[in-house]
Amino acid sequence: MSQPIRFYHRNAIQEVSDAATTRTVLQYLREDARCTGTKEGCAEGDCGACTVVIGEPDGQGGVAFKAVNSCVQFLPTLDGRALFTVEDLRQPDGTLHPVQRALVDCHGSQCGFCTPGFAMSMFALYEKHGHATTGCAGACEKSKPSRQEISDALTGNLCRCTGYRPIIDAAEQMFDHAPLAPVNVPALARSLDSIRRTDTFHYEHAGRRFDAPRTVEALAALKDSNPDVRILSGSTDVGLWVTKQLRDLGDIAYVGQIDALKRLETTGEWIEIGAGVSLERAYAELVKTYPELEETQLRFASLPIRNAGTLGGNVANGSPIGDSMPGLIALNAHVVLQSVNGTREMPLEDLYIAYQKKDMAANEFVAAIRVPTRAGQHAKRQFRAYKLSKRFDSDISAVYAAFSFIADGEFIREPRLAYGGMAATPKRAAHAEAILADAQWHEATVQAAMIALSKDYQPLTDMRASSDYRLDTAKSLLYRFWLETRPNDPLDKSKLDVRAIELVEAK
Secondary structure, eight states: OOOOEEEEETTEEEEEOSSOTTOBHHHIIIIISOOTTSOOSSSSSSSOTTEEEEEEEOSSSSEEEEEEETTSSBGGGGTTSEEEOGGGTSOTTSOOOHHHHHHHHTTOOSSOSSHHHHHHHHHHHHHHHSHHHHOOSSOOGGGOOOHHHHHHHTTTOOOSSSOSHHHHHHHHHGGGSOOOOOSOHHHHHHHHHHTOOSSOEEEEETTEEEEEOSSHHHHHHHHHHOTTOEEESSOTTHHHHHHTTOOOOOSEEEOTTOGGGGOEEEOSSEEEEETTSBHHHHHHHHHHHOGGGHHHHHHSSOHHHHHHOBHHHHHHHOOTTOSHHHHHHHTTOEEEEEETTEEEEEEGGGGEEETTEESOOTTOEEEEEEEEOTTTSOTTEEEEEEEEOSSSSSOOOSEEEEEEEEEETTEEEEEEEEEESSSSSOEEOHHHHHHHTTOBOSHHHHHHHHHHHHHHOOOOOOSSOOHHHHHHHHHHHHHHHHHHHOOOOOSOGGGHHHHHHHHHHHO
């Protein structure tokens, strides 16, 4: 029997029973709830005009708040959660929230179309650095974010009028206004607890099913009984299949309520990342061990996308331009697949067979990603990751490159070169690796490997970059890696080109 979608919105528990399984939160807000402050700009999670804040139990008796794009989130995923929009900021007596007051005082709005989205991203930041995490009655000066943290929090919001400076000024100034706690967190936690489900949430509309199991075993059974069911996690890609391609997704199995898939733990040799762990949480943990991934974390889409999207979903999607796979492959990460028959594990690069084809049985799903720690790697392993895109923030890569090797004096052991945007799948550079294996790490060696990249890749030309640009920059990034990791190089510079060609011919 179909169950109603239950969630907290506008100071009350809402129940919805007549919405399509792929009706977006934005459509519900504007057309059903008549909360038209939330805007539609791009309908693909890029512009941020539709930003809302989702609240869900944090497992410690409180509520965690995160900004997400409502245009790509499906309404049934709200079950058991709280939804906040720009209409929730102003108090019943007309008092403006510090976010709104600061935007007014700093002239942070001109045409106003993007302003509600900015306000909600700022509200999430206010909750994170104010009473929601510190226990203060209002925002605490000691937890005030830096200007860089503010910029990072607003990467998912685009504005064509103000030039961003007054908006960032407002985000700084909102902590200086009289504290205001518009959310009674203990009361909200009790409300969410009252609608918490302990078993699979089952919802049906117009012949389509939406199931949100609570255990991995229930998900495995669901996938086994219906191999064609569409597994949904953060909806940051699948959502576009609906809003842009108008696809019928069929039946949906949502993994966002499975606590076991949100497990994140670093042990002696592995960083264990459940498939339901958000990109933001996953990269925050990875950066602790591999600070070389910090820029990737900040430049991986935007904060609202990282809040909703999952590392497991990115891996399962297997997009040739996905930013996570090359770095994970260079680090020799493994993927864990699960079904009713149990689990199996393989190196991540072996998962991808061809474009959008993976080595997975019909009843299998990605359960976890395992990344070796520094202790699990050789102590002298060098690692770097680089992203090239037209914009610094919130842009898809033209080329993503990740490299690693064990430095044995002047020699290279176990080189791993992985690229995104260069082939139909995330792919290692086998010919270039053969040049590097057990070779001296000299400039002639890297030049030979750069030449060999032409055998490894014949990239496409598209709107992001031409084939020549991709190949040239792929070579340049490998050379940059050499510059950053090179030992003393005694070779005669005048003979480098000849020596490089000799190395290619010898291999």
